[in-house]
Amino acid sequence: MSNPNNVNDNPAESTKSKNFIYEIIDEDLKTNKWGSKVHTRFPPEPNGYLHIGHAKSICLNYGIARDYKGKFNLRFDDTNPEKEEQEYVDSIIEDVKWLGGDFEDRILFASDYFERMYQWAVELIKKGKAYVDDLNADEIRSTRGNLTEPGKESPYRNRSVDENLDLFERMRKGEFLNGSKTLRAKIDMASPNFNMRDPIMYRIVHDEHHRQRNKWCIYPTYDWAHGLEDSIEGITHSICTLEFENHRPLYDWFLNELGIHHPQQVEFARLNLSYTVMSKRKLLQLVKENFVDGWDDPRMPTVSGFRRRGYTPESIRNFAEIIGVAKRDALTDIALLEYAIRDDLNKHAQRAMAVLRPLKVVITNYVGEEDLEGVNNPEDQSMGTRKIPFTNEIYIEQTDFMENPPKGFHRLVPGGEVRLRYAYIVKCEEVIKNGKGEVVELRCTYDPETRSGTGTSKKKVKGTIHWISAKHALKAEIRLYDRLFTVEAPDADKEKGFLEFLNPNSLEILDNALIEPFLKDSKRGGRFQFERHGYFCVDTKFTTDDKLVFNRTVTLKDSWGKTS
RNA sequence: UGCCCCGUAGUGUAAUUGGCAACACGUCUGACUCUGGAUCAGAAGACUUCAGGUUCGACCCCUGACGGGGCAGCCA
Numbered sequence: 001m002s003n004p005n006n007v008n009d010n011p012a013e014s015t016k017s018k019n020f021i022y023e024i025i026d027e028d029l030k031t032n033k034w035g036s037k038v039h040t041r042f043p044p045e046p047n048g049y050l051h052i053g054h055a056k057s058i059c060l061n062y063g064i065a066r067d068y069k070g071k072f073n074l075r076f077d078d079t080n081p082e083k084e085e086q087e088y089v090d091s092i093i094e095d096v097k098w099l100g101g102d103f104e105d106r107i108l109f110a111s112d113y114f115e116r117m118y119q120w121a122v123e124l125i126k127k128g129k130a131y132v133d134d135l136n137a138d139e140i141r142s143t144r145g146n147l148t149e150p151g152k153e154s155p156y157r158n159r160s161v162d163e164n165l166d167l168f169e170r171m172r173k174g175e176f177l178n179g180s181k182t183l184r185a186k187i188d189m190a191s192p193n194f195n196m197r198d199p200i201m202y203r204i205v206h207d208e209h210h211r212q213r214n215k216w217c218i219y220p221t222y223d224w225a226h227g228l229e230d231s232i233e234g235i236t237h238s239i240c241t242l243e244f245e246n247h248r249p250l251y252d253w254f255l256n257e258l259g260i261h262h263p264q265q266v267e268f269a270r271l272n273l274s275y276t277v278m279s280k281r282k283l284l285q286l287v288k289e290n291f292v293d294g295w296d297d298p299r300m301p302t303v304s305g306f307r308r309r310g311y312t313p314e315s316i317r318n319f320a321e322i323i324g325v326a327k328r329d330a331l332t333d334i335a336l337l338e339y340a341i342r343d344d345l346n347k348h349a350q351r352a353m354a355v356l357r358p359l360k361v362v363i364t365n366y367v368g369e370e371d372l373e374g375v376n377n378p379e380d381q382s383m384g385t386r387k388i389p390f391t392n393e394i395y396i397e398q399t400d401f402m403e404n405p406p407k408g409f410h411r412l413v414p415g416g417e418v419r420l421r422y423a424y425i426v427k428c429e430e431v432i433k434n435g436k437g438e439v440v441e442l443r444c445t446y447d448p449e450t451r452s453g454t455g456t457s458k459k460k461v462k463g464t465i466h467w468i469s470a471k472h473a474l475k476a477e478i479r480l481y482d483r484l485f486t487v488e489a490p491d492a493d494k495e496k497g498f499l500e501f502l503n504p505n506s507l508e509i510l511d512n513a514l515i516e517p518f519l520k521d522s523k524r525g526g527r528f529q530f531e532r533h534g535y536f537c538v539d540t541k542f543t544t545d546d547k548l549v550f551n552r553t554v555t556l557k558d559s560w561g562k563t564s
Numbered sequence: 565u566g567c568c569c570c571g572u573a574g575u576g577u578a579a580u581u582g583g584c585a586a587c588a589c590g591u592c593u594g595a596c597u598c599u600g601g602a603u604c605a606g607a608a609g610a611c612u613u614c615a616g617g618u619u620c621g622a623c624c625c626c627u628g629a630c631g632g633g634g635c636a637g638c639c640a
Contacts, residue, residue, distance in 0.1 A: 019578095044640095045639085045640055047640080077640070079639095080640075082639090083639075136638090137638055140637095140638075141636075141637080145636075146566085147565055147567085147635090147636070148566050149566090150566095178638085179638065181638095182638055191567090192566055192567040192568085193566095193567060194567085194636050195635075200637090203637095203638035204638080205638080221639085221640090222640050223640095242569070242570090242633075242634070243633090243634055243635080243640090244640090245568060245569060245634075245635090246567080246635050247635090248568095249568095267569085269633095274575085280640095322576075322577085323575095323576055323588095323589095324576065324578085326570090326576085327569070328632090328633085329569095329570075329632075329633055329634090330575085330577090331575080331576090332575070332576060333575040333589070333590075335589060336588080336590090339588085339589055339590085342602095346601075346602060351599080353599095378599085378601095378602075379603095408600095410600075411600090419598055420598090421598060421599070422598075423598095425598095452598065453598095457598095462600095463600080464597095464599065464600095465599095529599085531599045532599050534601095556599075556601045556602090557600090557602090559600055559601090560600045
């Protein structure tokens with residue numbers, strides 16, 4: 001664990017081991033590249049919901065700003081009206097806030113910089129560094145060259161500055177059809193780096209923008225716009241993922257040609273998590289084709305999905321800390337994430353008993369009713385205790401009884417004894433079955449000398465099981481989630497598409513579960529540990545005034561076998 | 565085939581910048597336990613992709629090979 005005393009006034013002198021980005025920043029600070037300033041940003045395109053990979057980026061970028069006492073911007077990279085929507089903007093703001101990324105009042109939009117970008121483009125045209133090209137998409141592709149051959153220069157490449165200025169202005173005015181013209185940077189059609197082969201800066205798109213409406217019909221491409229956005233905002237370190245590494249020379253080229261503030265782009269490896277997919281395109285497909293119930297389906301690796309599943313922002317931040325940051329691509333084991341949430345919830349979640357698949361038990365020698373005392377959280381005594389009603393008719397977990405137990409099974413068996421959590425030790429005297437031979441009820445006797453907390457028990461039993469008083473039980477629906485895919489890397493197969501690896505059992509709904517009565521007034525989103533099962537939270541979507549629905553966040557670690 | 569990036573226990577990251585490869589997760593023991601959880605104690609697991617070179621000394625620097633990833637959208 002990181003040393004809490006090390007909350008650095010000066011991260012450069014921190015003893016905590018740092019990732020390579022911190023090393024770069026330390027060096028920049030030492031050389032006074034931008035004085036003592038550190039300013040990062042998270043620049044999502046509002047074309048989908050944020051996923052856990054974005055969360056890693058947010059934690060990284062915000063974490064840097066926090067550690068160096070710098071600033072962190074949330075900026076929407078909304079340069080493509082065809083894919084972007086206000087719904088996504090809203091969800092992204094909510095998710096970044098929830099994760100704790102503090103952008104203060106800086107919710108920024110690339111589209112607010114369009115006019116400035118346009119002027120800079122004019123400047124490049126005047127310098128003879130950009131030109132209007134009449135080639136269409138196919139022609140541009142076919143003249144770009146390939147891996148071994150250089151591209152061919154466009155016949156329109158050497159238009160006069162005046163003609164370019166005129167044409168570019170008319171592009172803006174809407175005189176031309178989509179795709180009929182582009183503005184290109186004049187760099188080098190023979191560059192071994194494709195990005196430098198006269199990249200496109202503007203394309204014509206007659207489409208309504210979610211914020212600019214119909215103000216523009218030409219839109220800047222990512223390559224042209226991104227560095228300008230960072231520059232305008234005074235970003236010092238423009239942190240992005242590996243696939244933009246080849247774009248850095250172009251990023252640098254534009255900024256140098258313009259002679260404006262020049263952030264340092266730094267690339268790191270995006271997160272890949274086992275048993276899920278992380279591309280927005282694929283997640284969109286899961287949503288659109290109804291393989292899941294929306295972006296916030298608890299099986300989705302989206303921030304909203306994890307939130308609904310019961311993950312805490314702390315656990316996700318801690319996960320980001322645990323996995324670190326590096327440049328080599330990796331496939332992170334989902335076990336690391338599960339560790340992070342268990343670690344958090346173990347310390348903070350209220351305990352309760354819940355019987356997922358009830359089996360009736362009658363305690364033949366018990367008369368009356370009493371309240372027993374349960375500990376709310378053994379990790380945190382300050383959370384106190386609660387009353388648990390006990391009667392002669394209870395329900396236990398079907399899986400806690402076996403007629404022919406394998407070796408090592410220490411729960412209830414015919415003639416055997418177990419402790420009922422917080423109650424008594426009971427002995428199974430009789431097994432009652434239905435016509436099909438299924439066990440439908442157990443008859444037990446209890447030992448009055450063994451009540452929890454009395455210290456009067458001389459007996460020792462190997463197992464303790466949970467239970468619910470039949471009379472007081474509250475019914476609930478419990479949703480058990482399993483991994484969405486059956487293989488570690490669903491999108492790695494060259495023949496099969498990722499959908500072929502969908503886990504048909506990723507959701508199991510139990511509608512006869514019984515829970516402790518005190519849970520009746522649980523708030524939506526409330527998190528609990530159902531003892532011996534795992535962590536659960538009250539679903540925010542399906543819970544109604546008269547029906548509680550719980551999502552299983554994660555199971556408890558289980559060294560016996562599969563829980564539930 | 566051209567260019568760029570990357571190769572460290574099963575997984576993810578470290579290694580004071582050239583000095584006996586460390587941490588977390590996971591796995592396996594054992595202790596404890598009224599959650600088969602947690603906690604505690606311990607163990608196994610790495611010729612640092614390979615081959616050369618520089619050096620007293622290389623995970624680190626150099627060369628080459630091999631392996632992985634990225635790039636030929638008017639997506640980001």
